């Protein structure tokens with residue numbers, strides 16, 4: 542209302558994606574009814590800033606300006622305008638204020654999405670972990686804070702979220718390069734295997750590129766092992782079941798990405814994976 546439209550831009554850059562489009566359950570029935578609106582507020586805000594960074598029509602500067610505006614609304618430095626993108630930051634501000642969940646769980650995401658907007662190159666595995674620290678780990682920490690669980694859960698949660706993020710990078714590696722000219726595969730691994738980004742545009746994965754994928758999946762296996770401890774740190778039964786289910790889904794998706802080709806088609810979780818996740822959740826009941 543008080544903001545010049547140039548700050549937000551006229552275009553709606555929403556991808557139209559919703560919670561049901563995600564790999565992993567967002568605000569599922571295992572999250573208590575009282576906390577669900579807060580999870581939805583976080584998700585809506587994260588979706589908006591992700592869509593800004595992934596928009597194919599905005600320039601890097603326009604993306605950065607919008608991300609800055611979102612952060613300003615979140616931190617109460619700028620008034621929201623009556624638009625879904627801006628309002629999502631205002632709604633999350635109210636939610637974080639009410640629940641006492643640290644604002645960092647929301648501002649950290651913006652750090653990662655600024656890198657996405659600028660087009661940062663990931664040279665090493667550690668560079669990738671650094672990206673995930675800001676793009677994915679805050680999501681788990683948000684949920685842990687929201688449930689008032691112990692900080693002892695952070696390490697396993699970070700491992701889980703980083704695993705999920707790298708799995709998502711592998712699923713989308715071709716699409717990210719084609720649509721956004723973005724590559725999360727560390728350039729040192731690509732060079733060592735003797736491949737270039739062009740190999741990601743082929744109709745199937747070459748044996749050399751498969752080496753890069755498998756090296757990443759070896760790292761993901763280690764992360765999944767660390768993540769397995771997560772349920773043992775969670776007191777709330779339903780949230781513990783949710784965590785166990787998501788750890789299982791991460792393991793199942795890792796296996797699929799070893800056996801299936803992400804360049805030949807979308808590697809996605811199937812009904813059998815959901816059944817395994819339900820089994821893991823039930824085992825975490827006690």
Ligand SMILES: CC(C)=CCC/C(C)=C/CC/C(C)=C/COP(=O)(O)OP(=O)(O)O
Nearest residue numbers: 563564565677680681698702705706709784
């Ligand atoms: C403590 C706990 C339960 C932690 C788990 C929290 C969680 C589900 C984190 C996921 C973070 C992440 C990589 C999202 C990408 O989702 P996506 O693969 O759907 O990506 P996209 O929509 O951007 O393609």
